[in-house]
Amino acid sequence: MYIDPHAHMISRTTNDYEAMASAGVVAVIEPAFWIGQARTNVGSYKDYLSHILGFERFRAGQFGVRHYCCIGLNSKEANNEALAEGVMEILPSFATKEGVVAIGEIGYDEQTALEDKYFRLQLDLARDLDLPVMIHTPHRDKKRGASRSMDVILEHKVDPSRVVIDHVNEETIGEVKDRGFWAAFSIYPHSKMTAERMVSLVKTYGPERLIVDSACDWGVSDPLSVPKTAQLMADQGLTAEAIRLVTYANALAVYGKSGQMSEDDWLSPPPIDQRTLYQGNTVLRGGQAPRVVTKDAG
Amino acid sequence: MGSTGMDMTQVERAKALLHGWLASRLSPEALGWLDQQIALIEGGERPLQLGIAIGLAPRKVGKDDLALSFAEQEAGREIRPDLDATGWSVDQAARILFVLASFRGEEAAFAGAFDRILAAAEIGEQIALLRGLPLFPAPARLVSHAAEGVRSAMQPIFEAVAHRNPYPREQFSDAQWNQMVVKTLFIGSRLWPIQGLDARRNADLARMLIDYAAERRAAGRTISPELWRCVAPFLEGAEIAMLASILCDGSEAERGGAALALSESPHPSAKAALEAAPDLAAAARDGRLTWTMIA
Secondary structure (H helix, E strand, O other), X not given: OEEEOOEOHHHOOHHHHHHHHHOOEEEEEEEOOOOOOOOOOHHHHHXXXXXXXXXXXXXXXXXXXXXXXXXXXXXXHHHOHHHHHHHHHXXXXXXXXXXXXXXXXXXXXXOOHHHHHHHHHHHHHHHHHOOOEEEEOOOOOHHHHHHHHHHHHHHOOOOHHHEEEEOOOOOOHHHHHHOOOEEEEEEOOOOOEOHHHHHXXXXXXXXXXXXXXXXXOOOOOOOOHHHHHHHHHXXXXXXXXXXXXXXHHHHHHHHHHHOOOOOHHHHOOOHHHHHHOOOOOHHHHHOOOOOOOOOOOO | OOOOOOOHHHHHHHHHHHHHHHHOOOOHHHHHHHHHHHHHHHHOOOOOHHHHHHHHHHHHHOOOEOOOOHHHHHHHHHHOOOOOOOOOEHHHHHHHHHHHHOOOOOHHHHHHHHHHHHHOOOHHHXXXXXXXXXXXXXXXXXXXXXXXXXXXXXXXXXXXXXXXXXXXXXXXXXXXHHHHHHHHHHOOOOOOOOOOOOOOOOHHHHHHHHHHHHHHHXXXXXXXXXXXXXXHHHOOHHHHHHHHHHXXXXXXXXXXXXXXXXXXXXXXXXXXXXXXXXXXXXXXXXXXXXXHHHO
């Protein structure tokens, strides 16, 4: 069983869902983000949030994949002040909905003053609502941006044991672990982090508080990154327990702190859910061995 | 279409009904939270409270099946004729109760608040709110939401309106009703849990279903035997010939549906067609074979 704790499924096809389910992915977390181009008003942002909490959850359930969300205003769109103000007004009501496991993905993009303002406001919201946080670290000026994110989180009295720093790499992992945060790695075919580098990071740093995700979205990305990385880890001699931690249990531990995600959701779903929202995972139902389609393994 | 708008007294009775169902099932802590939220919503001083309470309901009261006894369902029907809470869960009952608690006697204000809640509802919230339609005041103002639920690509949302719900029978126009019935078959759902199926049969619906059956037949696909239930009073020669052939070579359920439809048809050739299956004809006549059984 795997969890992909960062997947923008709204951009993916039914083939992807089928492949993920048959590879053993039992749950995905869809963090609110931008959608490749900027929204121009709060109405389309509201519809996006209810889409990922509505139709996307339903779609995932049809393929036997449990679907959870992080709710937040992303750093790119925080630069549109009128939009950002509107989104901040609706965030509390969305963040308290069923299946919301964190505030996220929030953080810095260009590290502007507006990004900083809304990042801080959302950290306060997460603290008030007692929700974990998923942090997007910037692609440009990453090391300083990650470091600054962690400073601000601590300044706002959010407990690092409830915060996942995402898109971590060799340059940032040391500080993230030393300061008590969870470190997540987006395994991309061409950028961010590769499966091979991930294996050596787990060997060097140990599996504790490390999390593997696909961050699959509308760009070149692989929704099977988590099971493929697990396979590579097994091939290269990492223990089954280490693999379970970084591809399943660590994500469940931190996002489960929301009270909105538990193993029972896929191992023994409530009858009302089974009848309406969730078709059951064929891997779990049929007991077949999870299968990874490796035609485009990179 | 009867008007079953709920006035303040009826809303209070509906609230007491739901509260009673929940009180006997919730822990003291969960019940305390429920009562606190009701008081806040009724107070009306915090307009965002309704959405927050609806959002938090599953984590505070759980998601167990409500599993009402027969006596509890009967009590429900005394307060709201034809109410059918089969399959409701405790969080759904709590969410419906919160919506009722927001009614302060003004229909327009209530409908406006309902619009806003539904516009930002996640899937579980939408199912609960649509299941609650028969209990809400100002039913005629909420028709667009029910029609939108029927348009949904999410089957559980569609079924929250269509199944075990007296609201469509009472409020939908023929055009809305017919869309709902045809879509039920189109998405592979079941007709029998729809309330008022027989009472709201109409010629236009029969025509749409006959066309749909012909399309399925031309494509070599199966036809739900339930389809004929809405067509029976309007059968003409061509359909009777089709049913006669189904009666010979159909599956057990298909033959049952054909026999029931022919036995309900006033058309003179229906009786003759039934002679091919005397056992089924007798079963349909004396009630041993029903539409629910062939679904």
